[in-house]
Amino acid sequence: MEFRILGPVELEVSGEVIGIGPLKQRSVLVPLIIDVRRPVMLDALVSRVWDDSPPSEVRNVLYTYVTRLRRILERAEGCSGERIELRRQSGGYLLDVEPERVDLHRFESLMARSRRVTDDEERARLQRQALSLWRGTPLADLRGAWFGRVREWIERRRLEALSEWAGTELRLGRPLTVIEEFGRVVTEQPYAEAIIEQLLLALSSAGRPMEALELYAAARRRIIDAIGAEPGPSLRRTHEAILREEVGIARAGGGATPPGAPPRGGGSPRRGERAGGGG
Structure with missing residues (x-):
């Protein structure tokens, strides 16, 4: 069984997607999924689902959605054999299900595990497994200010994970x-400096420094046009390291020389030198 929010909101049981109702009903479920095993207060739930425009008798409307969701979850529990409970608690509602049954929480768990291992091959495997959970834009079918903020936060987590995975590779x-x-x-993310x-680094490590410099020039123009300032110091340092030919070329099993490190084997790599053994 899996609650999915890293894309359209879905509940999958035994390989089958179970309908969880109309837009507002899905909107009621998502805050409970994100705060799994923690109560979401009624006022907070109303604010997240309806922003500043709740319907009249909003608590009755909310109770109707919760009742319908309970029926759906009971059916999912019967099909999966796993415990799922949506209950009233502490002035709000709480979804009691294993966090690993939520794709977002499993993503976070896999990334945390990847940071604890010492072997890069195992780290890369865990990172790829975490990133494979993405199915598109998070909460793709939901609208509203709170869902927009959550979507942005989840997207930032994905970019951070992609950057970590790239460093491992x-x-x-x-x-x-x-x-x-x-x-x-x-x-897709033209201003994400960690990704750029x-x-x-990848282009330079693959023996394609001119492409890297062209990419930086285009990215710098975009960033200046968008915010009126130069790229951040880390991106600028990497650009300068490539200009000074301080980024070593990747070699099979050995990785690339990072900016500031002495080149492998003594001496600077020549522009255009190709990696031995490929990537």
Whole structure:
């Protein structure tokens, strides 16, 4: 059984998606999914679902949605054999289900595990598993101020995870994997400096520094046009390191030389040098 919010809101049981009702009914369930096993106060729930425009008799409307959701969850519990309970508690409602049954919480758990392991191959595996949970825009079918803020926060978590994954792949000497994935991500997130920085490193590590410099120039123009300021210091330092040829070329199993580190094997790599063994 899985509650899914990393894309359209869904409940999947035994490989089948179970309908959880109309838009507002799904909107009532999502705050309870996000705060799983913690009570959401009635006033907070109303504010999250209806912003500043709740219907008249909003508590009766809310109770109707909760009653319908309970029936759906009871059916899901019967099909899955797993305990699911939506109950009134502490002046609000609480969804009692294992956090690992929520894709967002499983994503966070996998990323936390990846930070505790010492082997980069295992770290990359956990990071890929976490990122594979994404199915599109989080909460894609919900509208409202609170859902918009949550969506932005979840998207930031994804970008952070992508940046961590890219760093792992580069240490493993696989820049082409990062290039293939991040070309699309930069198009979707043109101001995400951590993603742009990892793509710069990947291109340079793959022996394509001129492409990296062109990417930086285009990104810098976008950022200046959008906010009227230069890119942040980390992105600028990486750009300068590529200009000074301080980013080593990735070699199979050995990763790339990061900015500021002495080049492997002594001496600076030549522009255009290709990685031995590929990525």
